[in-house]
Amino acid sequence: MAENSEGNGNGNGFYVKEEEDEEGLKVKQKKRTVDDSLPVVLNRIASAILFPEPGDDGSVISRIKVSVADNAPLLPEASRNFARDVLLWSRGGTPLRALFVITVGAIAFVALTGLLVFILFLLTATINAIVISLLISLVAAGGFLALFFAFVTAIYIGALSIAIFAISVTTFWAFVAILIISVTLL
Structure with a gap:
């Protein structure tokens, strides 16, 4: 024109x-429309990374960057939409439906709590292994090898004891919290 x-x-x-x-x-x-649900947005992110467009010759890193840049701003609204849909669905049915939603949420909460504790323990063990490998290299040059291995054994037994205690206490209190929430909602 x-x-x-x-x-x-x-x-x-x-x-x-x-x-x-x-x-x-x-x-x-x-x-995208504002009414996108959480599974739709997550599916878009994964499909853009795993199954690129026919003309897209970019690397995996560039596809990840583009996919996250395009779809990450949609995640908060999609999460709110998903939570609203679950709430409306649970209110629209019998009390057993609400109990089902609470149960699934509690199981997810306990599983994610256990995963978080495991990740923290793994991070601690990794840092511990790095420090011990540095100490082993220092001890190899000296004559304190027997004393060092006695301390290493004590450290590992202590770390495992603390990890078992922390995981047990966290799981116990998560179940207590679930029971308290379940009783107050009934």
């Missing part, structure tokens, strides 16, 4: 309205 216009900067005296290219249309088509 060309119109007569002065001073538009293109030098020929005509104003040319640029039409959007194919990529601009793709971006507009990719605009």
Whole structure:
């Protein structure tokens, strides 16, 4: 579309309205609606990483960056939509449906708590292994090898005891919290 216009900067005296290219249309088509649910957004993230577009020759890292940049802003709203849908679904049924939602949430809470404790223990064990390997390299040059291994044994027994205690206490209190919440909701 060309119109007569002065001073538009293109030098020929005509104003040319640029039409959007194919990529601009793709971006507009990719605009997401606000009503996306959490599984849909997570599916988009995974499918963009695992199954790239036919013309996309980027590496896995670039696909991850693009996928997360496109879909990560949608996660908070999708989470709220998902929580609202679960709440409406549980309110729309019998009390057994609400009990089912509470039970599934409690099981997920306990599983994630156990996973968090395991990750923290794994991180501690990794740092401990790094420190011990440094100490072993120092001890190998000296004559304190027997004393060092006695201390290493004591450290590992102590670390395992603390980990078992922490996991047991965390699991126990998570179940207590679940029981308290379940009783107050009934």
